[in-house]
Amino acid sequence: MHVSIDHDVCIGAGQCALTAPRVFTQDDEGYGTVLPGRRDGGGDPLVREAARACPVGAVAVRGVPGGDAG
Template identity: 50%
Template sequence: MKVTADRTVCVGAGMCALTAPAVFDQDEEGLVTVLTVEPDDDSRAAALEAGMLCPSGALRVEE
């Protein structure tokens, strides 16, 4: 699995950080930051869910 984020389209909703806190966080401006580009087995399902929940489509989670 590989996780990336496009901060230019991020709207700062925070769904990623709430859904997969081991994978995503937000900076001081509220924009997404990726904590790990290759989530471990325990975080994979949450990372996929976060990718589906992102309202701006800023996240890409590829298996």
């Protein structure tokens, strides 16, 4: 799995950090960011929910555990 945030789209709503705080945080300017070492989702089952919670669709989750596309 690969997790990313499109910083050109992010509006800083914070839903990613609220939903999956072990994977996401907000930077000094208030925009969502993936925590260091968590681009693989960190095994957090809430990563996909955090992507769905983003009001502007800035969070992308690609692939699934085991290497299957998703």
